[in-house]
Amino acid sequence: xxxxxxxxxxxxxxxxxxxxxxxxxxxxxxxxxxxxxxxxxxxxxxxxxxxxxxxxxxxxxxxxxxxxxxxxxxxxxxxxxxxxxxxxxxxxxxxxxxxxxxxxxxxxxxxxxxxxxxxxxxxxxxxxxxxxxxxxxxxxxxxxxxxxxxxxxxxxxxxxxxxxxxxxxxxxxxxxxxxxxxxxxxxxxxxxxxxxxxxxxxxxxxxxxxxxxxxxxxxxxxxxxxxxxxxxxxxxxxxxxxxxxxxxxxxxxxxxxxxxxxxxxxxxxxxxxxxxxxxxxxxxxxxxxxxxxxxxxxxxxxxxxxxxxxxxxxxxxxxxxxxxxxxxxxxxxxxxxxxxxxxxxxxxxxxxxxxxxxxxxxxxxxxxxxxxxxxxxxxxxxxxxxxxxxxxxxxxxxxxxxxxxxxxxxxxxxxxxxxxxxxxxxxxxxxxxxxxxxxxxxxxxxxxxxxxxxxxxxxxxxxxxxxxxxxxxxxxxxxxxxxxxxxxxxxxxxx
Amino acid sequence: xxxxxxxxxxxxxxxxxxxxxxxxxxxxxxxxxxxxxxxxxxxxxxxxxxxxxxxxxxxxxxxxxxxxxxxxxxxxxxxxxxxxxxxxxxxxxxxxxxxxxxxxxxxxxxxxxxxxxxxxxxxxxxxxxxxxxxxxxxxxxxxxxxxxxxxxxxxxxxxxxxxxxx
Numbered sequence: 001x002x003x004x005x006x007x008x009x010x011x012x013x014x015x016x017x018x019x020x021x022x023x024x025x026x027x028x029x030x031x032x033x034x035x036x037x038x039x040x041x042x043x044x045x046x047x048x049x050x051x052x053x054x055x056x057x058x059x060x061x062x063x064x065x066x067x068x069x070x071x072x073x074x075x076x077x078x079x080x081x082x083x084x085x086x087x088x089x090x091x092x093x094x095x096x097x098x099x100x101x102x103x104x105x106x107x108x109x110x111x112x113x114x115x116x117x118x119x120x121x122x123x124x125x126x127x128x129x130x131x132x133x134x135x136x137x138x139x140x141x142x143x144x145x146x147x148x149x150x151x152x153x154x155x156x157x158x159x160x161x162x163x164x165x166x167x168x169x170x171x172x173x174x175x176x177x178x179x180x181x182x183x184x185x186x187x188x189x190x191x192x193x194x195x196x197x198x199x200x201x202x203x204x205x206x207x208x209x210x211x212x213x214x215x216x217x218x219x220x221x222x223x224x225x226x227x228x229x230x231x232x233x234x235x236x237x238x239x240x241x242x243x244x245x246x247x248x249x250x251x252x253x254x255x256x257x258x259x260x261x262x263x264x265x266x267x268x269x270x271x272x273x274x275x276x277x278x279x280x281x282x283x284x285x286x287x288x289x290x291x292x293x294x295x296x297x298x299x300x301x302x303x304x305x306x307x308x309x310x311x312x313x314x315x316x317x318x319x320x321x322x323x324x325x326x327x328x329x330x331x332x333x334x335x336x337x338x339x340x341x342x343x344x345x346x347x348x349x350x351x352x353x354x355x356x357x358x359x360x361x362x363x364x365x366x367x368x369x370x371x372x373x374x375x376x377x378x379x380x381x382x383x384x385x386x387x388x389x390x391x392x393x394x395x396x397x398x399x400x401x402x403x404x405x406x407x408x409x410x411x412x413x414x415x416x417x418x419x420x421x422x423x424x425x426x427x428x429x430x431x432x433x434x435x436x437x438x439x440x441x442x443x444x445x446x447x448x449x450x451x452x453x454x455x456x457x458x459x460x461x462x463x464x465x466x467x468x469x470x471x472x473x474x475x476x477x478x479x480x481x482x483x484x485x486x487x488x489x490x491x492x493x494x495x
Numbered sequence: 496x497x498x499x500x501x502x503x504x505x506x507x508x509x510x511x512x513x514x515x516x517x518x519x520x521x522x523x524x525x526x527x528x529x530x531x532x533x534x535x536x537x538x539x540x541x542x543x544x545x546x547x548x549x550x551x552x553x554x555x556x557x558x559x560x561x562x563x564x565x566x567x568x569x570x571x572x573x574x575x576x577x578x579x580x581x582x583x584x585x586x587x588x589x590x591x592x593x594x595x596x597x598x599x600x601x602x603x604x605x606x607x608x609x610x611x612x613x614x615x616x617x618x619x620x621x622x623x624x625x626x627x628x629x630x631x632x633x634x635x636x637x638x639x640x641x642x643x644x645x646x647x648x649x650x651x652x653x654x655x656x657x658x659x660x661x
Contacts, residue, residue, distance in 0.1 A: 257508050260529040280522040283515075327509060367588070370506070370560050409561050 037146050038075055038099060044136055044143045045126045053127050055119035062103055062113040070127040072102035073150065077123035083115040090116065101154045192445045196467075199460045203393060210342035210364075214335045221331045228324050235317065244295070245314040251289045252318020258287060274300060284312050287319065337363035341392050352386040354416065354423060354492070361395040369399065371408040377415040381423055384494055390468045391492075394476070397461040398427045398488045405431030405486065421494055422474070428487040433480040442478055496634065499551040499627065500543050501620060503529045504536040504567065505585070506559040510609070514554060514585065517616040524641035525551060525624060533562035540577060550580045551627040552620055554607070557586040557593060565593045568601035579630050581623035583607060585616075 042052060052075055055061060062068055064083060074096055081093040093115055096102070102125070106113045128136065137144040232253075239246035258266070266286035270277065274297075277285075281304065285293060292315055296308055337360040358378055362369055402412045410430040417424055434442055445463040462476075469476040474492035481487055501518055505511040511529055518527045528543070530536035536555075543550055553571065557564035564584060571577040582601050587609035589597070597603040604626070605619055625643040628635050634654040635647050644651070 257512075259508075260511065260531055260535065263529065278523045279526050280519055283519060283522060283527070323509060323512075367558060370558075372560075408563075 035098070037149070038073070040142060041073060041146055041150075042075060042126060044140055045128065045132070048132055048136055050126070050128075050132055052124045055123040055125075057119050057121055057123075059119045059123075061117040061119065061123070061125070062106070062115070064114065064116045065112045067110075068103045068106035068113045070103060070129045071107040071133060073126040073128070074098055074100045074102060075124045075126060078120040079123055080118050080120050081115050082118070095120065099150065099153075101150060104151070104154065196445065196460055196464060199464060207342040207389065210338050214338035214342065217331060217338075218335045221328060221335060224324070225328050225332065228321065228328060231321055232325070235321065239314060245310060248288075248292050248311050248314040249318040251292045252315040252320075253322045255287070255289050255315075255319050255322060263287075273297070277304070284316075288312070288315055334363060340388060342389070350385055350387075351383045352388045352391050352492075353381065353383050354391060354425065355381045357388055357391045357395055358414065358416065358425065361392050361399060365396065365399055365403075368403045369412070372403060372406060373409060373411040375411060375413040377413070379417065381416055381418060382494060384423060384492055386472045386492065390471070394465045394468050394490060395425070397465045398425075398490070401461065401488070402427050402429040402431065402486075405429055405433075407431070418494070422491040423494060424489055424491045426487060426489045428481060428485060430485040433484060433486050434478060436480075439478070439480070443476065496637065498548040499525050499624070499633070499638070500548060501525050501527050501624075502536060502539060502543075502550050502553045503527065503555075503585075504531075504533065504553065504559070504564065505529075505556040506531055507556075510556070514616060517613075518554075518620055520617060521620055521624075521641045524638040525620070532559055533564075533567045536567060540571070544576050549631070550577060552581045552583060552623045553577075554583045554585045554616070554620075557584060557589040563593070565589065565597045565601060568597060568603065572601045579627065581605070581627050583619060583623060585609065585611070 045052070055077075061072060061079060075098055077098075079096045079100070079102065081096065082090040083093050084090050096117075102117055103113065105111060107130075133147075137147065236246060236249060239249050263283075263286050267279070267282045270282040270285050271279070274282070285296065288296060292311070296311055299305070299308060299311075340356065341360040341364050355378060362374075399412075399414075406412060406429040412430070413426075413428045415426045415428070443462050443466040445460055462478075466476045469490055469492070472492050474490060476488065476490050478486060478488045501521070503511060503514045503518065505514060508531070511531065515527055515529050521527075528539050530539050536553075540550060553568070555564040555568055564586065568582045568584070571580060571582065581604040582597075583605040584594075584597055584603055585607045589606075594603075594606070597606075604623055607615065607619060621641060621643055624638075624641060625635075625646050627633075628638075628642060629647070629650055632650070632653070634657040635642055635650050636654055636657060636659040639647075639651075639659075
């Protein structure tokens with residue numbers, strides 16, 4: 001049997017027995033010869049006085065790079081062809097069985113052997129050197145015909161295999177290209193995931209920092225609040241003996257903030273009523289509540305007395321205490337917002353008050369938001385399942401985006417509401433809107449409308465926001481308003 | 496003799512109040528005006544100028560709703576009526592870019608970072624007013640207690656004849 005030679009190449013006809021006739025009139029199927037044909041060759045060779053050569057397994061027949069003068073016809077056994085690669089390591093080329101020719105190239109061209117060949121099993125072959133070959137061919141047309149047939153069959157077999165190899169290489173190249181593209185995509189995917197992770201990690205770190213800062217501020221703020229409480233209780237006792245000063249002090253404590261415009265109007269009025277008063281005196285009087293001012297103006301008829309100074313001092317003391325209280329309340333609110341805003345990862349709570357999230361986020365983003373005409377329409381919202389830290393993150397992204405897209409002073413509207421199954425938060429700006437060609441892709445990672453480097457413009461904010469919305473079984477959509485600017489709508493299920 | 500004003504621009508009511516209170520000690524020499532934003536500041540500047548008075552020093556916050564402090568100062572620098580006004584930035588958070596702009600384009604005279612120390616604003620106001628009086632060649636005698644006299648010998652000598660009254 002032909003062990004490795006392919007006789008079943010697609011398109012080949014079934015093996016036909018070689019037709020007898022002239023040399024050129026050989027078997028058109030070009031298949032390898034039958035053992036009968038080999039037997040004829042052996043007989044003829046023997047008749048010319050040449051015995052077949054035998055090789056033991058492992059024995060070398062031809063050596064790569066060494067001259068060869070014979071054409072070997074393999075009669076029995078199996079031969080391994082190998083060739084050294086550029087690295088000097090031999091690579092198996094082929095395994096040949098009976099009927100195969102060895103040394104075709106070197107025999108015909110005189111070049112050194114193209115490859116190494118070793119016997120795999122016990123091998124028997126005919127070795128025809130040039131004189132023997134010529135003699136054999138000359139004396140026996142049948143020998144010539146059969147040798148030629150053998151040659152053509154061997155060569156055509158090799159040619160088929162080359163074509164087959166080429167096709168295989170082409171198909172492998174295609175596979176390789178596909179694999180390379182897949183790999184490239186996988187790398188890009190990994191890069192995106194990595195960026196998202198880094199971004200999340202950054203936010204988590206920021207959250208921890210915020211929580212730390214909130215905690216650090218909380219302590220002095222608490223002690224401040226405590227002291228102010230004490231002062232509020234103790235100071236009135238100082239004025240106990242003087243009900244007028246006590247009244248002024250209490251009025252100071254109740255005084256409301258006076259805008260610069262109001263303050264100017266009051267000072268103008270005072271300057272007109274009391275032309276002899278200095279501007280600084282007018283300013284001090286302008287801060288008094290109407291109640292106290294009326295009393296002081298009554299006393300002023302007799303000119304500015306030290307008593308009036310005392311009056312104002314008591315009032316301002318009350319006012320200062322009030323300011324400290326207000327400022328401390330503000331710090332307390334800020335700390336509270338920072339704390340609840342920064343609950344990002346250790347977020348164990350399972351329900352969200354979205355109204356609180358909006359408030360906390362606006363406190364944290366106040367330095368940004370205060371440049372805009374912020375319109376709020378946020379009714380009481382029910383608690384819904386979810387993580388406050390993540391809702392804060394979505395809101396932060398949306399509000400920051402709105403600010404960055406919008407010129408200072410223009411309007412940003414924040415509207416919330418409750419439907420049958422969802423509650424929604426809609427953030428509309430008067431900015432440059434989303435470019436039409438990005439509308440479909442705006443939530444994909446690495447898509448950004450922000451040019452220039454800087455801390456923003458990573459193109460991850462919206463991608464992460466939509467992820468977070470989806471984790472809450474909600475949706476996040478965007479569109480452009482006809483009158484300009486963009487709208488982002490977050491919808492979250494109520495249950 | 497025109498009055499020389501100090502103008503404070505700050506959007507945080509508490510902070511504006513403290514600035515005014517700090518500067519109040521100079522009020523009878525240099526009237527203090529306060530504005531909550533750039534728009535109000537511009538109106539006040541117009542008013543003061545229309546009365547024939549001047550603004551010697553402006554203390555201005557940077558981060559404010561609407562026009563930023565630095566942008567306001569740059570605009571004033573380009574306005575011949577207020578080009579000489581000494582411009583002081585009073586802020587906790589002006590980025591490098593804004594600062595560069597303030598120094599290069601607004602001829603920023605001084606930077607006070609929040610929170611400031613007690614008395615710092617008065618000290619800054621006096622120093623800046625002194626420079627303003629020198630640049631404008633104004634008679635320093637009526638407001639001498641509000642200026643740094645040791646830097647003013649020439650100006651005082653020049654205006655010896657004008658005296659302390661206007």
